[in-house]
Amino acid sequence: MTLQKLTAQEQAEALTQLQDWSLVDGREAIKRTxxxxxxxxxxxxxxxxxxxxxxxxxxxxxxxxYNRVEVTLATHDVQGLSIRDVKLATFINEIYHQ
Amino acid sequence: MTLQKLTAQEQAEALTQLQDWSLVDGREAIKRTxxxxxxxxxxxxxxxxxxxxxxxxxxxxxxxxYNRVEVTLATHDVQGLSIRDVKLATFINEIYHQ
Numbered sequence: 001m002t003l004q005k006l007t008a009q010e011q012a013e014a015l016t017q018l019q020d021w022s023l024v025d026g027r028e029a030i031k032r033t034x035x036x037x038x039x040x041x042x043x044x045x046x047x048x049x050x051x052x053x054x055x056x057x058x059x060x061x062x063x064x065x066y067n068r069v070e071v072t073l074a075t076h077d078v079q080g081l082s083i084r085d086v087k088l089a090t091f092i093n094e095i096y097h098q
Numbered sequence: 099m100t101l102q103k104l105t106a107q108e109q110a111e112a113l114t115q116l117q118d119w120s121l122v123d124g125r126e127a128i129k130r131t132x133x134x135x136x137x138x139x140x141x142x143x144x145x146x147x148x149x150x151x152x153x154x155x156x157x158x159x160x161x162x163x164y165n166r167v168e169v170t171l172a173t174h175d176v177q178g179l180s181i182r183d184v185k186l187a188t189f190i191n192e193i194y195h196q
Contacts, residue, residue, distance in 0.1 A: 039157050043148045050141045059137050065159040 005078035006086075014086045021089055024072060028080035029061075030089060031072045034096055042067050048095050049088075058084040103176035104184075112184045119187055122170060126178035127159075128187060129170045132194055140165050146193050147186075156182040 006014060015021060021030045036042040042064060049071075053059045061072040073089055075082035104112065113119060119128045134140040140162060147169075151157045159170040171187055173180035 039148075040152055043145075043152070047141075047145065050137075054138055054141070059164050061161070061163040063159070063161045066157050 003075065003077055003082050003084070005075075005080045005082060011081055014081070014089075018086065018089050018093065020093070024074075027074065029072050029074035030081065030085060031070065032089070032092070033068065033070045034092075036067045036069070039066050042069050045069065045095065049092060052088065052091050056084070056088070058088055060088065101173065101175055101180050101182070103173075103178045103180060109179055112179070112187075116184065116187050116191065118191070122172075125172065127170050127172035128179065128183060129168065130187070130190070131166065131168045132190075134165045134167070137164050140167050143167065143193065147190060150186065150189050154182070154186070156186055158186065 015023070015030070018030070021032045023029070024031050034042075034045065036045060046062070046064065046069060049060060049062075058075070061074075063070040071092060073085040074080065075084050113121070113128070116128070119130045121127070122129050132140075132143065134143060144160070144162065144167060147158060147160075156173070159172075161168040169190060171183040172178065173182055
């Protein structure tokens with residue numbers, strides 16, 4: 001099955017479900033900023049996301065400084081958001097709350 | 099010994115020596131963009147830098163998307179550049195060329 005771009009309604013539902021994520025201004029992408037105890041914890045989180053990302057061949061755009069990580073998700077192949085972004089954001093939420 | 103901010107001359111010498119690094123507009127910081135074969139290689143590089151950073155308690159600001167990593171270095175404690183940035187940039191250069 002070809003990867004589909006989320007419809008406006010699916011996008012709205014996904015944002016409600018994901019919480020803490022918001023649309024990026026001027027782009028069909030979602031973002032979330034996460035903070036940790038220190039760099040060690042932040043990079044530990046990034047490593048878990050990296051393993052997920054490489055396994056699923058769907059990678060974040062992200063910025064890190066010390067204990068802060070800003071994650072942006074979008075799907076290049078659909079020029080917008082897809083189920084892959086929702087799944088990756090869900091994974092990020094899950095491990096962030098652990 | 100207290101950490102010292104690099105003098106203008108030391109800064110210029112460091113940039114000459116480091117190559118491929120440049121000053122960030124409007125900030126006393128240096129930056130370099132590095133590209134890799136794929137995300138796996140880029141994150142492998144980031145992991146080596148993270149281990150160095152945590153060991154030396156001197157951390158980069160960095161952005162990653164897929165195979166590209168943009169690194170910015172500065173030393174908060176001196177509000178500018180210090181020998182710690184030169185050492186971290188040198189380490190990054192070394193492992194990038196491996």
